[in-house]
Amino acid sequence: MKKYKYLLLVTIAFLLLPATLARADAQPENLYTGSSAFYVFSLEANSTVQISLNHSGNGDFKLYLLIAAPTSEQINENSSAIIGDYSFDRLQVVYTTNYTRMFFVQVKLVSNGPDVFWLTSTRDGDTLELTRYYLPQIPGFPIEILILTSFGSIGVLYLLKKRKNNRNKV
Secondary structure: OHHHHHHHHHHHHHHHHHHHOOEOOOOOEEEOOOOEEEEEEEEOOOOEEEEEEEEOOOOEEEEEEEOOOOOOOOOOOOOOOEEEEEOOOOEEEEEEOOOOEEEEEEEEEEEOOOEEEEEEEEEOOEEOOOEEEOOOOOOOOOHHHHHHHHHHHHHHHHHHHHHHHHHHHO
16 A cells, blocks of 8 residues: 555656746747736845846737736736836846835737747846746636546545455455
8 A cells, every 4th residue: 555655646746846847947938829928936125137038930929027916807908017018029127126025927929929939037137937827717727637637636546445445345
């Protein structure tokens, strides 16, 4: 039975591993026209962040810096949570905060998609890692994988319990 417990722990660790390694600067990401990608990071008071967006195609990107977690109502251009709306050939945000808090970045491909982009970011001159941020109500959240993994884990646990009970009866 110990073998199965270790197997279950290793399986759970592998399922959680991709979520902890989801960094914006790790690899380029593909977006389709109208879709968005979200990232989160924290800043200390009096820190300056610089975020640059580069892309390989002819896509027209918008880069938003948000002071609140994005929701389905906040992912449009009329949101009061948007600090900056940057849409240039080379998108870049430079922002200095007066307080410690979490910030969110939205990258949106407005037209000429699909296109591949990658972000580079620094905090006070040092590399800043942006973490990918998913919301269930925004396209891009892997809800199918989450549901499938949940049912699969419950099924495996049920079968192991049933096998254990059958062995005890004999």
